[in-house]
Amino acid sequence: MELRQLRYFVVVAEELHFGRAAARLMIVQSAVSQQIGRLERELGVTLFDRSSRRVRLTEAGTAFLPGAREVLAAERRARSAIGDFVTTREAVLRVGTSGGMGERLERVLEALERTAPGTRVELASAAPGERLRRVAEREWDAAFVRGVLEAPDGVRLIPVWQEELVVALSARHPWPTPATSSSTNSPSFRSI
Structure with missing residues (x-):
């Protein structure tokens, strides 16, 4: 039993007409008839009474319809679950x-x-x-990298932030404080 056979069966059961069912399924009528015939042979029952004037469900077809709809609904739920998984995947x-x-x-x-x-x-x-x-x-x-001026091919460097680097010295250190710095050989200081 194939899902497409169940799909065709349900549409014919809803339309009660092979031509309209084929149009709704956007396939040729002979393909619908052929798949319904295969499904009936596999199940060993006749699902539709077919006459030249009308199509109607047999007792077996009426009993089979809710189960076929359940299988198709389960297929939709399974497809939806995998769709949700793909879109919400971490x-x-x-x-x-x-x-x-x-x-x-x-x-x-x-x-x-x-x-x-x-x-x-x-x-x-x-x-x-x-x-x-x-x-x-x-x-x-x-x-994240610091102090890199060149990047390998295929890598782009994007500045994210600039850090202010400070030095912490003992108050008794011989280097001058910002207020007393005047030598050009001394490190450059500024008040923070």
């Missing part, structure tokens, strides 16, 4: 990173969750060159 984003990103990485991940809910992020750590290689070879989808 996306995975593989990202290379390094230590020290802390709060900024958390903000990026929170923004991603808002804009692409259901996306799972897999973070992996590696040296900057390794991160770029893995993105270039499509092992990873993206990577």
Whole structure:
């Protein structure tokens, strides 16, 4: 028994006319008649009384119709379930990173969750060159890197943020403070 045979059977049962059923199914009438005949042979019953003036369900056809409709409804549910699965399937984003990103990485991940809910992020750590290689070879989808001026072919560098780098010194350190810095050989300081 094939689904198309059940589909043809249900449409003929609803139309009670092979020609109208064929038109609704957008196939030729002989194909409908042939498949209904095969289904009847397989089941060992006659499903329709056919006369030159009308078509009607037999007692066997009437008994078979609810089951055929259930099978077709189950097929629709199964197709719908797989459709839902495909559209809601979890996306995975593989990202290379390094230590020290802390709060900024958390903000990026929170923004991603808002804009692409259901996306799972897999973070992996590696040296900057390794991160770029893995993105270039499509092992990873993206990577955060610092201080890189050139990227391998096929990789685009997009500035995400600029960090202010500061140095923490003991108050008793001999280097000048921002207020006393005047030497051109001293590191350049500014007030923070």
